[in-house]
Amino acid sequence: MLDAKIPAGPLKDKWTSHKNKIRLVNPANKRKYRVIVVGTGLAGASAAASLAERGYNVDAFCFQDSPRRAHSIAAQGGINAAKNYPNDGDSVYRLFYDTIKGGDFRSREANVYRLAEVSNGIIDQCVAQGVPFAREYSGYLDNRSFGGAQVSRTFYARGQTGQQLLLGAYSALMKDAGKGTVTMHPRAEMLDHVVVDGKAKGIITRCLLTGKISAHAADAVVLATGGYANVFYLSTNAKASNVTAVWRAHKKGAFFANPCYTQIHPTCIPVHGDYQSKLTLMSESLRNDGRVWVPKNKGDSRRPSAIPENERDYFLERKYPAFGNLVPRDLASRNAKEQCDQGKGVGPTGHAVYLDLGESLGRLGRDVIRERYDNLFEMYERITGMDAYKEPMMIYPAPHYTMGGLWVDYNLMSNLPGLFVLGEANFSDHGANRLGASALLQGLADGYFILPYTIGDYLAVQPPGKADTGHPAFGEAREAAVRRTGDLLKINGKKTPDEFHRELGRLLWEKCGMSRREDGLKEALKKIPAIREEFWRNLLVPGSGEEFNQTLERAGRVADFLEFAGLMVRDALERKESCGGHFREESRTPEGEALRDDANFAYVAAWEFKGAGREPVLHKEPLAFEEVHLATRNYK
């Protein structure tokens, strides 16, 4: 039975009373403990720095050449906090409620409340670090409304909030690296997880420069390795973002929760060719002044400006008059797909809809629009070669974020004692759909203000320094990693890792993307093993394992995506309801909207690995709602 270890007592007192009761590690003893942190994005960098400041010895690993390049850097919009500076009625409770509702009531009340509770401290911390948030002429911090929220609670640094927050956490990390309390291991990829006597005790890494595979031992392991949206091949994630670290931990016993919860962001630049390597997000702030439409008639190939007003279908405004173009991400994405599936999509591929700022340009003038969105218009022009001041932009949804991840309890510890999972890599706070500007919040909450407390509760009862790479478990895991790397190299077939990755991505996008159906999911479950089988028979990786070999890196990541994909589809098949980003075509209202099934599916699906080729076992953690009433999201 899964125990989430939610503290007793009223919701608003849980975190405080928990902090007051959990065990502490004596300051003089902290230096005897070693903690491994994998990943240096917002969650990993903030955790590594905060743990080092408290006196622990930290080993931090990232596969990039510098910790500053983790993919948190690409977040544009902002970070939510309940400061209520604009005096518009915000509060910790409202941020909590909006987040739990936005997640379609599939997250834990206690976790989400804590997230809202620590949000204000994060803003304080970041400002003290020198994060240059936007300010008003008074010199005080500015806020904006984001993602359709009814209060202005989002702090931002131009369109580069993720970059600035990450550079803040990175500078804290480098401060500790300079002092020697953090040892940085850049260009190191985690290949396996080591468990000794049922506890997480270390990792196996491959140095990407030399190919050396080595073992690292510690008293606890923290994974902050991000999400798995690249399972779709094309996503807004960075090219090297991958599932390997969490998947390896899963295969060593950590439960994987809600893998089918993926977020497809509505406003991305559409795919334009087979060579395409990634998709680019355009900030959804564009929906504040843009109108989404398609031609009413199928196959209407006229230029958009030649299509008269009465032959355009502003489908979001028509279907959701109350929210219009500002409906949540999952609805906006699904509706765009629906229009394209009906043959009304635009552009060379038919997989795009218009995002038209023409009316706003007329109403507000070019100068106002330029001030608000010029960087986005410029980015659009750079990528597509088209001028969005003259013709409406074309957009299409793209995989962007994954709410699922390793299962963790209230202490952010997985079911494997000593393994902690932070940020996008865990499943805990966003339910079935994440709200805009809350990913940055969660990463920093976990790293700065939650893990540094909860890890002490675990370490306090562990004798320090007992992990040793001399233990046979390390040797075995290391040898397995060496073998596996060798296996990838010796196949010597005909297809590149990217070819397999594309094939997998296309399959998942069609069968387990924005909308899912039983027969399609079953079909995917049959096809994935076939791709995997061909991968291990027909892969081609040039070069050797003892050198800088980027094809080999990719091959290892694709191999793990091929295994993980099966679990994602399995989970999507099991969850017969529609909720958040997971839309099952069989489960909808008479109007065609998503239909949640609280009686049967108000639980966290936590999957246990049972061995290669064997069915995983589903454990259910029931979600109890004491504070909020389960309601149907209505944006009509």
Add this chain to the structure above:
Amino acid sequence: MAKTINLTLHVWRQKGTQDKGRFEVYKAEGIDTDMSFLEMLDVVNERLIKEGKEPVAFDHDCREGICGACGAVVNGRPHGPMDKTTLCQLHMRRFKDNDTITIEPWRARGFPVVKDLVVDRSAFDQIMAAGGFISVKTGSAPEANTVPVRRQDAETAMDAAACIGCGACVAACPNASAMLFVGAKVSHFGLLPQGRVEAKERVRGMVARMDAEGFGNCSNHYECEAACPKGISVSTIARMNREYLSSELAE
């Protein structure tokens, strides 16, 4: 609209830091002009792999111009011919049919070549560790609005903080100087009240480390500003020099 072009690439190939390296010539045919520069390299690499040859190694990750991983000297210019653009955001419509393109790694003493177009920029992390921070411990920060910051100062700090650490400034400089990188960080923190407390130690620590890592000095060519994909101004170097001087005078 999209069309296809044929190109000849002269690409720097170097097996490792100790290897001498040389240019190799590749044909890139049927390149869609909607491709990004890195997608063009992907196409060439897929073909090389299929031919059983080693693909061209190059660093890249976000491919939206913010992570700072990518970069190569294209026809003599870091990040290629477009102003304020990282290599991943450069698109092939900027090139013509039958163009010859020369692609080289950053060349600087502080950035040893790892392989082909990949260089070791860890010196930047070392410089950051020598003072590129405000030493506030987690949990000890005051309420965020306690100290107002002049909007203009916050905006100028943000201009400097936009640095992505790609190293194009070093590659562009005839002296392989890292002063734009260091100046940007010193300016970002120095312009904010919370950064003033450690300003002297910061500039001295970072400059000393910069020198120790083998970067050259600034002799006012301003090539760094021209190459910077984020348009960081050379005025940050002037600010750094002022801060350095005043920290020396205070000794």
